[in-house]
Amino acid sequence: MKIIHVDTENGWRGGEQQLFYLIQGLKSRNVLQKVACIKGDSLWKRCKKSGFETIDLTGNQLIDTVILGRKGKWADVIHAHNAKGHNISVASKPFHRKKVIYTRRVDYPIKNNILTKLKYSNTDKVVSITKTVQNILKKSGVESIIIYSSVEKDINRKINADKVTQIRRMLGSNVIIGNVGALTEQKNQFLFIDAAYLILKKISNAVFPIIGTGKLLNKLRSYAESKNISDKVKFLGFKEDILNYIKALDVFVLTSNNEGLGSSILQAMMLNVPVVATDAGGVREIVINGKTGLLVPKNNPDALFRAVIKILQDEKLRKSLIINAHKFVNENFTVDKMVDAYFELYGEVLE
Incomplete structure (x- = not known):
């Protein structure tokens, strides 16, 4: 079985981590693979470092369609992992004539135009990463199957206890409440800063690291200054x-407006860090309010503030959330389950 994975994103986010989990798992199952990605970017570098063969893309969709049309003839299946990757995988299909699979990771509706309909009608199988994404696609007439995003079962073995201690010492606080994600409108770290402002009135020694890069960095800095x-919000x-940074947190907070799933939540749960998250998209399928974490309305700083304080002050609740979340993720969202599901899907598509 020969698979070409296509991902044209810039930078390293949750989707790229999921792709990397997949290619590593498929390698152990003796699947031949290549990764079509932007030459010189994060995914390309990670593939080169780990010995995975790449198909070097340019970021220009017309040129990349030609490249994939030619190189795609090697594969049995072309698996697109992002929207632009989906575009070039289908556009190049008349040349490579291979089966195309697309994994959709976002929770907003698809465009209602002829080109989008044509793209999906020429996709052999669509995968949704949550029921929420599946339902959104279904409203547009697109059928899909669900294969959840995942996290490594042995993730705790990757933790460097000394580095975690070093991170906590560097942040210089007894209470560390953190956010992980690209600095974009979707992730809405402005809400995180609003909640931090309220929390500091009650817990003066709290600190709020934001881990990630993005176009809103300067605006977020200015907002914290306002x-x-x-001095308390650390970019x-x-x-x-x-993983070491997540492990160093006392509470993990996700403030997204939209979210297909939020794979960083899975990491926090497996690392035994309690989670507070906004009720965005597929997040509610992981954060079961009061059981695996605390779920709050979007754009509600007061609700977010109260949820964080509740976790910090209620030790019984905190322990319960940690135990339940770890068990829930361990049973439902492991890399092995995800890889097995895709391996089976490839076989079905080829039949």
């Missing part, structure tokens, strides 16, 4: 060893 809490940028 609240007079810029740490992208971190290769993100």
Whole structure:
């Protein structure tokens, strides 16, 4: 079985991590693979470092369609992992004539135009990462199957206890409440800063690291300054060893407006860090309010503030959430389950 994975995103986000989990798992099952990605970007570098063959794309969809049309003839299946990757995978289909699979990771409706309908009608199988994404696609007449995003079962073995201690010491606080994600409108770290402002009135020694990069960095810095809490909101940028940073948190907070699933939540849960998240898209399929975490309305700083304080002050609740979340993720969202599901799907599509 020969698979070409297509991902044209810039930078390293949850989708790229999921793709990497998949290619590593498929490698252990002796699946031949290549990754079509932007030359020189994060995914390309990670593939080169780990010994995965790449098909070098340019970021220009017309040129990349030609490249994939030619290189795609090697494969049995072309698996697109993002929207633009989906575009070039289908557009190049008349040339490579291979089966195309698309994994949709976002929770907003697809465009209602002829080109989009044509694209989906020429896709052999669509995968949704949650029921929420599946239902959104269904409203547009697109059928899909669900294969959930995942997290490594042995993730705790990757933790460097000394580095975690070092991170906590560097942040210089007894209470660390953190957010992980690209600095975009979707992730809405402005809400995180609003909640931080309220929390600091009750817990003065709290600190609020934001881990990630993005176009809104300067606006977010200015917003924290306008609240007079810029010394408490720490912009740490992208971190290769993100797991150590998540493990260093007392509470993990996700403030997204839209979210297909939010794979960083899975990491926090497996690392035994309690989670507070906004009720965005597929998040509610992981964060079961009061059982695996606390779920709050979107754009509601007061509700977010109260949920974080509740976790910090109610030790019984905190322990219960940690135990339940770890068990829930361990039973339903592991990499092995995800890889097995895709391996089976490839076989079905080829039949």
